[in-house]
Amino acid sequence: MDIQDKGKRIVKEFELLQDWPERYKYIIKLGTKLEPLPAEAKTDDNLVKGCQSKVWLTASVVDDKVEFKADSDAAITKGLVALMVRFYSQEEPDTIINTSPFFIDEIGMAKHLSPTRANGLASMVKQMKIYAMAFNSQKKLS
Secondary structure, three states: OOHHHHHHHHHHHHHOOOOHHHHHHHHHHHHHOOOOOOHHHOOHHHEOOOOOOOEEEEEEEEOOEEEEEEEEOOHHHHHHHHHHHHHHOOEOHHHHHHOOOOHHHHOOHHHHOOHHHHHHHHHHHHHHHHHHHHHHHHHHHO
8 A cells, every 4th residue: 555545544534533523532542552662762862843742753664664653642642643653654765755644634634733733743744754864865875
């Protein structure tokens, strides 16, 4: 499944939910399914800057694809980062760099997040793209 298909699937999942309270419950549920981040990965270096809640994000490359892992100390934020991990993980760095999370606007999420959560979500996306750019640079140097 390519990244466009993943985004379309997310849109379809949210279309099945009746209203935003139900969608928030779903986002929180996504966070509970996020693979736990080891305690040693919860360092200041892995904190996403610009998030009001604590969000830790790590990235590695396996078979030329980026694998993100994340955690947060807040339920909705953890769900949001889980959504972004699902969208961008297992993609090549160029794909991550060149693909915006279009589903955010399509499901109306941008209109339903507080300004601080919206800024935090933008910071998560920015950090994922920075990791992808770093991996691209490393690839070109080797």
